[in-house]
Amino acid sequence: MVLGFANRGTRPNAVNRWRARIAARTALRMVSTGATVSVICCGGAVRGTRAEADLLAEALRGTGWRGDIQCDRESVSTWENIANARKLLDDPAMIALCSNGLHAAKARAYLRRQDPRLGERLVPADDYRFGEMMLFKPIFAAVGLWKLAAIRRVSRGTQSSAV
Numbered sequence: 263m264v265l266g267f268a269n270r271g272t273r274p275n276a277v278n279r280w281r282a283r284i285a286a287r288t289a290l291r292m293v294s295t296g297a298t299v300s301v302i303c304c305g306g307a308v309r310g311t312r313a314e315a316d317l318l319a320e321a322l323r324g325t326g327w328r329g330d331i332q333c334d335r336e337s338v339s340t341w342e343n344i345a346n347a348r349k350l351l352d353d354p355a356m357i358a359l360c361s362n363g364l365h366a367a368k369a370r371a372y373l374r375r376q377d378p379r380l381g382e383r384l385v386p387a388d389d390y391r392f393g394e395m396m397l398f399k400p401i402f403a404a405v406g407l408w409k410l411a412a413i414r415r416v417s418r419g420t421q422s423s424a425v
Contacts, residue, residue: 286327
């Protein structure tokens with residue numbers, strides 16, 4: 263699963279292209295082990311006219327990925343990304359959540375909450391490349407840590423709504 267990022271334009275932005283590269287690397291690694299891979303692109307038209315899923319699929323094809331792609335064009339949050347993508351899964355042996363590190367960590371927590379059985383099938387995504395997106399990573403780290411802290415507060419029952 264590759265998780266979309268708000269995209270105002272009609273072409274994939276830098277973050278969605280980055281996430282598509284993560285998905286392509288991860289999918290190719292899985293294929294090299296003999297796995298049959300379907301990439302699920304997640305995200306509705308949150309800030310633009312095109313669904314994030316379609317922008318991700320375009321970027322994924324741009325990486326050279328020629329395998330199966332499915333799209334969830336309805337989700338408007340990470341929680342919904344996971345819930346809607348689960349409906350597209352066909353009893354997978356492995357699941358990788360492709361995004362920037364802390365966003366993927368939040369998505370893994372959501373998958374484990376929504377379906378612990380599928381949570382056991384999580385495998386790491388190939389989300390780290392030295393020097394890749396260096397200017398964005400500190401911002402994503404700050405926001406990601408803040409949102410993960412909010413998830414932990416929800417888990418402990420000290421906050422009434424999910425992030």
